[in-house]
Amino acid sequence: MVHKKGRNYSKELDQKDPLKVFRKRFMIPKDNKGNDLIYFCGNSLGLQPSITKSYIDQILTDWSHLGVESWFEGDNPWIAYCDSIKISLSKIVGANPNEIAVMNSLSVNLHLLMISFYRPAKNRFKIIMERDAFPSDKYIIESQVRFHGYDPNDAIIRIDPKEGEQLISNENIRSIIESEGESAALILLGGVNYITGQKLDIALITAMGHAAGCIVGFDLAHASGNVVLHLHQHQVDFAAWCNYKYINGGPGSVGAIFVHQQHHDKNVPRLEGWWGNRRDNRFLMQDHFDPEIGAEAWVTSTPPLIAIAALKASLSIFDEVSMSQLVTKSRLLTGYLEYLINDLEDQSIEIITPKDPNDRGAQLSIKVRRANKELFNNIIRHGVICDWREPDVIRIAPVPLYNSYEDVFDFVQILQNLI
Numbered sequence: 001m002v003h004k005k006g007r008n009y010s011k012e013l014d015q016k017d018p019l020k021v022f023r024k025r026f027m028i029p030k031d032n033k034g035n036d037l038i039y040f041c042g043n044s045l046g047l048q049p050s051i052t053k054s055y056i057d058q059i060l061t062d063w064s065h066l067g068v069e070s071w072f073e074g075d076n077p078w079i080a081y082c083d084s085i086k087i088s089l090s091k092i093v094g095a096n097p098n099e100i101a102v103m104n105s106l107s108v109n110l111h112l113l114m115i116s117f118y119r120p121a122k123n124r125f126k127i128i129m130e131r132d133a134f135p136s137d138k139y140i141i142e143s144q145v146r147f148h149g150y151d152p153n154d155a156i157i158r159i160d161p162k163e164g165e166q167l168i169s170n171e172n173i174r175s176i177i178e179s180e181g182e183s184a185a186l187i188l189l190g191g192v193n194y195i196t197g198q199k200l201d202i203a204l205i206t207a208m209g210h211a212a213g214c215i216v217g218f219d220l221a222h223a224s225g226n227v228v229l230h231l232h233q234h235q236v237d238f239a240a241w242c243n244y245k246y247i248n249g250g251p252g253s254v255g256a257i258f259v260h261q262q263h264h265d266k267n268v269p270r271l272e273g274w275w276g277n278r279r280d281n282r283f284l285m286q287d288h289f290d291p292e293i294g295a296e297a298w299v300t301s302t303p304p305l306i307a308i309a310a311l312k313a314s315l316s317i318f319d320e321v322s323m324s325q326l327v328t329k330s331r332l333l334t335g336y337l338e339y340l341i342n343d344l345e346d347q348s349i350e351i352i353t354p355k356d357p358n359d360r361g362a363q364l365s366i367k368v369r370r371a372n373k374e375l376f377n378n379i380i381r382h383g384v385i386c387d388w389r390e391p392d393v394i395r396i397a398p399v400p401l402y403n404s405y406e407d408v409f410d411f412v413q414i415l416q417n418l419i
């Protein structure tokens, strides 16, 4: 796509945008004069859909009118409340609905999935991960390794970028799997890296990992709702994600897991609770656990309905638009941001996110040489919400559901004036 300069062009793009109607369905944060702020933090906390309140209200109304009967009575009995959510999420991540469960939050879910899928043995006890994984993932993996009695220094293999580079390549990953794969029990990576915005080749990595006899799992916090995924088709063993970033389920929203069908019937060890017992005999209160078919067997507790209502509200928007439509706009929007930044021809700015749209999602991570947090504070003062990751990275995520091309244009103007 060849772009043009000038604000009028950004307005033209907005007018032609087939998804432009969706912006009106989100609560856009405003400054104290009532003007829309430029919100580029959907990779951290997605914006609130305007219908979210009514979904939460409905739960409160059911609760007030029916009390505990709400589980089985009313227009939308709570017992089946997550069924449609699983269908919506399965389209977003490319799965079958019974491969999805809605539960807990991301870090907890990674622990629960590692209990099942990190089964270290004498000659196969290592975990392959990224050097620059999200801190929680580092803590999760290190504590799991120690929990099993291993030393993280021996058991964790970290994939580094090439000397002097920021991104990891398929060659980096391939050579680690070739040298360490036979002693690795698990490969656990982020689908999209939180700091660089780099998207990994899930199909290729899963195939390479399986060829070496490893289980392969992904943290999809920055990938779900952002890029097209085919978890089932690509034979990914398991995955987990939070629903408050690109999926707009609200702060600390309930998370979700994917467990591939091929693991459903096997006796995979798992930490169990009554909500993973089959729905049709759960309330018989039997002594023995009779697991639900599929990923729901991993659910342990009663679902937090008020939080889940916010997720359901947000997914009703995703039900109206396919991931491929969203990604088509996302590539244009992020490509336009990249074009305008490159057009500044400022030697102090470097975009560390991959240039190839196949290797990234919505986010561009920008390094400004010799900048400090003051630059970032100034950007905020000019009405842009974005974030700063130490030591010198500004993350900008134009989200196709609610960001406009004019948002992108205005941001680059502000950036230009400040540097």
Ligand SMILES: *Cc1c(COP(=O)(O)O)cnc(C)c1O
Binding pocket: 105, 106, 107, 108, 134, 136, 137, 190, 194, 219, 221, 222, 242
């Ligand atoms: C956002 C994020 C998390 C956050 O985990 P919570 O348990 O939801 O707080 C974990 N891992 C990655 C990669 C993330 O991007």
